[in-house]
Amino acid sequence: MKPRILIINPNSSEEMTGAIHRNAAAFAGEDMEVVTVPTPGTSPFIATYEDHAMAAPGMVRLLRENEAGFDAFIIACHGDPNIDLMKEITVKPVVGIAEASMKMATMLGHSFSVIAPVERTVPNKKALVDKYGLSRDMASVRPAIIEQGADEAERLIAAGRRAVEEDMAEVLVLGCAGFAGLDKRMEKELGVPVLDGVICALIIASGLVKYGVSISKKRRYDNTFGKR
Structure with missing residues (x-):
């Protein structure tokens, strides 16, 4: 069954x-x-x-x-x-979904970054990474900064690009269940695995x-x- x-x-x-x-x-x-x-x-x-x-x-x-x-x-x-x-x-x-996506990320690359929905949640994400014993594997937590005229996907791609190019992330984790369906578009744009927690x-x-x-x-x- x-x-x-x-x-x-x-x-x-x-x-x-x-x-x-x-x-x-x-x-x-x-x-x-x-x-x-x-x-x-x-x-x-x-x-x-x-x-x-x-x-x-x-x-x-x-x-x-x-x-x-x-x-x-x-x-x-x-x-x-x-x-x-x-x-x-x-x-x-x-x-x-956080534990699942972050632990899977460690299997797919040397380091991962979490894309957070807002800056307010950045320290919360870091505390969760510590809880799961993954601090050594985390490159960064990057908030999807609100930019005038940019839609949600564009904001996430911009944050992901900064994580890959500036923080040396090899895998990206989407830090909100509400980001559903954006993972493959981001992968195509950024050339790294992007994980949807659900x-x-x-x-x-x-x-x-x-x-x-x-x-x-x-x-x-x-x-x-x-x-x-």
Whole structure:
């Protein structure tokens, strides 16, 4: 049977949820079934740690209500909000798009850069890179600077070009689920691999399901501690 994967968008935006789903479904094809849902009762855009906290109850509810019906879960925000909590409360694979894309980037080149949506999120991205033990592999975090008259793709390409030419990045990671569908255009323009986090997470999540492995509950993610 093909893996059934629930993609949880931690924000409440129906528009972004639709864009994420279209991108994911196009990649999944007939190999896996994907369902994408927004998180109720939270912000339409996840940018702060307060947003992470506000999203937690809705994300937990979505996972628990759907655990029996899906083989794996994806957290579709490049801040990987509440990823440890989500890994702790289920025995099934949970994959964050930031962790998936940045770790895959280390397999494709000597160093990678993350293209952040706004300058405000640059230190948050660097903190996440540190958390995942990837600081040695990171060339930079480059914000997509808003330029008058430039569309989103042009802003991302400009930031990516600076990362490749000035920071010596060999791989680029798109630092927002809302950048769905821009990876291949950027690859063609810049001549380096460009990774969409949702696609990377689908590759990993479906692979874990097919391999029959999931999150260790030995210590860190053992949610029965103190309840026995």
